[in-house]
Every structure is written in structure tokens, then in C-alpha cells.
Amino acid sequence: MSFGTARLKVPATARAGEVVTIRTLVGHPMESGFRKGEDGARVPRLIVERFVCTFEGEEVFACDLEPAMAANPYFEFAVTVLRSGTFRCTWTEDGGATVSAEAAITVA
């Protein structure tokens, strides 16, 4: 497993109906499988192949990644929030290893 720190940034509070920006970043080399190592041999592919963000179980944003995504995959996306709850992000690597991050938002 090649995961580094998983980060999820969500505003702590918002008004109902407000569009908030969510930012996520996970440390990962995203080894493309096309690169050659020091010894001239191809470094085997090992990438984050899937990212999912849910809010109280409902899918908000998802991505199927290919080797052409940059190392340390970064996603920033906007969400309309209507009620308080918890955002949960999960990154899945080739082979099935995962890391997750959670952040709660309070809607006034």
C-alpha cells in the first residue's frame, strides 16, 4: 500500500442551500506502469483507481482514475448543502486497499 495522508477539507458551518467547496488530497505516487526504474525495468502499475465522496450515505462525487491522473490525486468540487451531516471520502488502490477521511458540516 502506497497511501500517504488523506485530507478532506469541508467548511464547519454553512447556511441551508449554500454551495460549499470541498477539497480532498491523498498522498500517493500513482505509479503509472509506464515508468522505468533505476535498473531499467518497468515499475509495475500501482494507482488509486477509485475515489468516492458520500454525504450521509448518498454519493456526491466519484471518480474512476487512470494512470494519467497526477500523483497525489487532488479533487476540489462544489456541493449544495441542505442539512447537517458528515462527508466521507474513500480512496481505493489497485488491489483493493483503501483509506478514508470524514468531515462534518453543521447547517444552520
Place this chain on the structure above:
Amino acid sequence: MRLTRRTLLASAAAVLSVGRAARAADPAARLAAEVAAFADGDPVETAAFGVAIDAYVESGYTVPVAVAPAGLAAGERLVALRLFAPENPLIRVATFRFGAMAAGTLATRIRLARSQTVTAVARTSAGRVLRQDLKVAVLVGGCGFDVEEKAG
């Protein structure tokens, strides 16, 4: 045709070379096939729907991509988005899905092996399929992607 060792070897070689030709099909044909697969039979409209990539980037290792949906009808939103880089070893870059809560804006970073035209296709909640092409000049190719052999 009688099945001899010679004819068998010749036909095996022919099959191999056809396979190689199909894999090395020109990027334009591969892109057309990929776009058609995404559209799934629906007409594809060419429209600037809000994808932005700088025309000149220094490093192909991290190329910022921004999406701010534009030119959609009131209440219409993006539900799926796929990026293609025809000059990369693998044409697909990523597929994004936007849930009902998502506004459709996006910022992320991709890799480009060399200067090329990136194609973005999207499906909207109204069922329309949109396509936008973005020409990007890359100074330094991304992450070992500039190997001479091509795969896939």
C-alpha cells in the same frame, strides 16, 4: 488450403500483425471510438461547456484542469464527465460522476505525455452529450509517459 506447418505459421503471423495494427490504430480513430462509446448512440454536441486547461503548461506531470459548467439550461447539470488524452499511452484520463448534490464544478490535476488536444465529453441531466476540445502545449512530458513503446 492444406494445413501444413508452413501455412499454419503464415496464418499465425498474419493474425499477429493484424492485432498489432489494430493496437497501433491512429489516435483520431481511437478517440472517435471512445467518444462514441461514451455517447452510447446519442448525438454529440460540440460546445464549450466550461472545461479549462491552460494552453501552455510547463510540466506534463501535473496539468491543472478546471470545470465550471457553462451554457447549460436552467436546472440542467453535469452528471458524468470523461477526459481523453489521445497522445498518452492510455487514451482515458478519468471519469467523473456528479451526484444530485454536486454543483458540477471541479478542479483536479492530470498528466500529459506531450503536447496534444485533450477532449472532454460530458452527459447532462437533460440527457445531452457535450464535447469540448482543448489544445495544450506541454514543455516537459509527464511521468515516464514519454517512453518510446506505446501500450493500449
